[in-house]
């Protein structure tokens with residue numbers, strides 16, 4: 001059996017301990033978030049579509065890991081079979097390292113290797129992936145005419161059935177992977193030795209825990225770090241925090257002596273000590289809507305950006321409005337889907353009065369119907385309050401829901417306001433989300449992450465749709481509650 005694979009090699013480049021844990025103690029991994037699962041699924045869907053660029057190939061995917069040796073032997077046999085022109089997920093193993101190559105195409109007496117990515121631009125990790133694959137292919141003696149990365153073409157506009165030849169772009173990385181071969185060889189030996197260790201290598205927590213990806217063993221490695229440690233502050237970058245930590249500054253009291261009194265760093269540490277939040281009220285109040293608006297609405301948009309365009313006239317990752325919830329005094333005749341009324345969540349449904357919900361979950365081609373509806377509904381309000389890391393004004397302008405920047409002041413994004421007022425709570429170390437805000441302000445965590453609503457809304461399941469509508473309303477209620485809490 002193999003020792004390394006593409007994913008464990010990349011993990012090992014980030015942290016040797018993460019590689020060891022993955023190989024020897026995978027059950028200690030943190031649970032995958034819904035967002036991460038959706039990302040994997042997106043990669044699989046795009047990969048399947050990419051096969052059609054080189055049709056008629058043989059799928060070499062094993063049904064289970066135990067089939068890897070068999071599939072590797074079949075792949076090698078297919079290389080010398082002139083009948084085989086294309087292989088998908090071809091399995092190769094060299095020096096205890098196993099890869100599955102997305103597409104391998106016969107090119108005269110050589111082969112063209114293609115690795116598919118579901119994004120619109122290439123990153124260092126993709127180049128590192130390709131370099132490992134080349135190392136294995138070269139080691140297996142596969143003569144390559146080229147090695148290309150295939151990724152989504154942001155200029156492609158869908159017009160009828162998906163035209164896979166134009167949906168994807170390709171870039172040769174042959175020069176890069178050849179040049180990196182010695183580097184990969186060295187790392188493969190180093191990482192194999194790590195896996196062979198009798199115990200996990202001793203690696204202190206550090207910046208590598210978050211870079212380039214959040215490590216999924218943080219639940220294990222960070223378990224002895226107090227939940228209110230200064231390592232969870234955001235006012236200093238990780239580099240600086242860990243430098244202090246490794247220089248013996250290992251308590252909040254010691255850290256407080258290192259920072260300026262009355263500084264943002266000090267306020268954050270004090271917030272940790274008192275298990276409360278910090279906010280710069282002077283800035284917050286300077287940002288309060290002036291004059292006080294006569295009518296306020298709370299808007300929660302659900303946007304979808306499918307990797308592969310679903311509708312004619314759209315590009316990869318182009319945004320569409322899948323749903324919105326609007327809560328305000330003019331929404332007395334709540335046009336909530338009647339199925340919501342059957343919900344078990346009686347309390348929430350009572351609160352949903354005065355909230356208008358629209359969606360096109362069952363037919364995405366209707367998404368533009370949201371635009372005139374929003375134009376009409378928003379015109380009744382002086383202030384539109386929302387919470388989103390995205391620039392809602394830009395979204396509303398892009399869809400011509402608001403006409404120009406001069407009415408942009410109608411949009412009051414609590415996310416931006418809180419960032420400007422340097423809102424801090426230990427729960428938001430990894431980014432400010434509505435769920436974490438709810439924990440920080442109200443000591444409750446009933447919400448799920450917003451990304452879950454998109455999963456529900458695209459589940460092709462009526463119960464999922466219903467849950468998505470309810471969750472949009474529940475989020476809007478937290479936005480309203482936050483606004484009241486901060487500005488009333």
Ligand code: SF4
Nearest residue numbers: 015018209215218221
């Ligand atoms: S949490 Fe940090 S130290 Fe632990 S395995 Fe991950 S990267 Fe390495």
